[in-house]
Amino acid sequence: MEQAAVRVTGLSLQGGGGALLAGVDLVCRAGERVALVGASGSGKSLTAKAVLGVLPPGLTAEGSVRIAGTEVLGVPCARRAPDRRPAAVLQDSALALHPLVTVGEQIALPLPGRLRRADTRRRVRDLLASVGLPDQIAERYPGQLSGGQRQRACLALALAAQPPLLVADEPTTALDVITQAAIVSLLKDRTGRPDGPALLFITHDLAVAAGLCTRIVVMHGGRVIENGPILDVLREPRHERTRELVGAARSAAA
Numbered sequence: 001m002e003q004a005a006v007r008v009t010g011l012s013l014q015g016g017g018g019a020l021l022a023g024v025d026l027v028c029r030a031g032e033r034v035a036l037v038g039a040s041g042s043g044k045s046l047t048a049k050a051v052l053g054v055l056p057p058g059l060t061a062e063g064s065v066r067i068a069g070t071e072v073l074g075v076p077c078a079r080r081a082p083d084r085r086p087a088a089v090l091q092d093s094a095l096a097l098h099p100l101v102t103v104g105e106q107i108a109l110p111l112p113g114r115l116r117r118a119d120t121r122r123r124v125r126d127l128l129a130s131v132g133l134p135d136q137i138a139e140r141y142p143g144q145l146s147g148g149q150r151q152r153a154c155l156a157l158a159l160a161a162q163p164p165l166l167v168a169d170e171p172t173t174a175l176d177v178i179t180q181a182a183i184v185s186l187l188k189d190r191t192g193r194p195d196g197p198a199l200l201f202i203t204h205d206l207a208v209a210a211g212l213c214t215r216i217v218v219m220h221g222g223r224v225i226e227n228g229p230i231l232d233v234l235r236e237p238r239h240e241r242t243r244e245l246v247g248a249a250r251s252a253a254a
Ligand SMILES: Nc1ncnc2c1ncn2[C@@H]1O[C@H](COP(=O)(O)OP(=O)(O)OP(=O)(O)O)[C@@H](O)[C@H]1O
Pocket: 015, 016, 020, 038, 039, 040, 041, 042, 043, 044, 045, 046, 047, 056, 059
């Protein structure tokens, strides 16, 4: 069987007095970009947190989450082997970066410690360039960047660790439409290729999902209700809730 960047099987989560996720199955293969969609509260972020190893305390998880073939469910991110840690790009880039450490120092952190300083500086510059940021950004603090620049810096930080998978949880929601398009185009360039991470893209925007991803997983009430090639699912949604999401997206675009 081909090894997936992430394979979630029968993931269930209990907490807050009830079932939050029930038997979630999801696969994102190496070199693939998969959209995870669903109405608010359907369980997308909790699924992402289980994959990332950052589940909130007090929740009981069952099932399986395999990253590049290794079982990681219940193993916090920091205790996973470095090549089994997915990277994350989240909605709030200001919270994702340390406010008192320069962008360059933060991007250098995941790089191998044995690199000479000049090599580290060069790698940081290359990573910044790969997300369309100039060298000088390395010396700045996160608060001195625009929201779009900060999200690019978060992407550079995520790519620095060469993760098998990038989980992007509504990464463009806080940005204006032009910056949104630029970040989506960067995600398309930098993920879903044999030499880059696979992408699990959580979004409410079906049009963006269709432009970026080849497959879609639709959640409702803590379950996966539909799953398939994105253009097929959007053209002919089978589940009533998927039809509602597609209908709402069509009305918004009209
Ligand atoms: N730590 C927690 N304890 C108890 N319930 C939680 C916890 N975190 C989330 N939930 C509940 O689990 C459900 C799924 O939440 P989740 O954040 O995964 O939804 P979502 O699909 O990402 O929604 P949105 O699109 O609004 O971000 C919601 O009903 C939420 O209230």
